[in-house]
Amino acid sequence: MIIAIDGPAAAGKSTIARRLAAELGLAFLDTGAMYRAVAWAALDRDVPPSDAAGCARLARDLDLDFDAAGRILIDGKPGEPGIRSAEVDACVSQVSAHPEVRRAIVPKQREVAQRRGVVAEGRDIGTVVFPSADFKFFLVASAEERARRRAAQIGRPQEQAAIEAALRRRDELDSTRADSPLVRADDAELVETDGATAEQVVDRLLCRVRGGVL
DSSP states (O other): OEEEEEOSTTSSHHHHHHHHHHHHTOEEEEHHHHHHHHHHHHHHTTOOTTOHHHHHHHHHHSOEEEOTTSOEEETTEEOTTGGGSHHHHHHHHHHHTOHHHHHHHHHHHHHHHHHSOEEEEESSIIIIIOTTOSEEEEEEOOHHHHHHHHHHHTTOGGGHHHHHHHHHHHHHHHHHOSSSOSOOOTTOEEEEOTTOOHHHHHHHHHHHHTTSOO
16 A cells, blocks of 8 residues: 655654554655755765756665664665754755656655555655555645744744745745646645644544545
């Protein structure tokens, strides 16, 4: 079984996907972490995020996999917390927008899924990576709510306004890029998460997957 969860940055995709995978006994595939790994490697190796060829070369050459808990491994070494840095946040949209990078990463994502059933989250999972997924969900929340969650997650509530501005910029970049833009698949079910806890959202998705009504 393949379950695709798409949506904008900080919509709760990773948390929901990870918990849903655990409930269903599937692997959690954090596709965004793979692009973050490329961005992290570009910064680490002084490859400009604007260098499409250089970033694509990294994307092809990096050995990307996941541990049992769904955390990314970069050339066999833990990618956390490096891939979650503010520096990576600032350039990952630019790196992931390069068509050559996406062409290198998508086969790696499909390779992971071939090993076992997955719950995959990202921005083009239901449209590009797994267009024939068994279930597709598109998680959304207001920019204000997403900024509040992210600020609380990193323990910096005073930075909520700045985080919201950054999220809005990233939404614009992700939804307008030429290759694999952030867009809801025609057959993806829209899930509004404003005001809902992670447990409530997971319960809704579980109900749908197990044959109930969303």
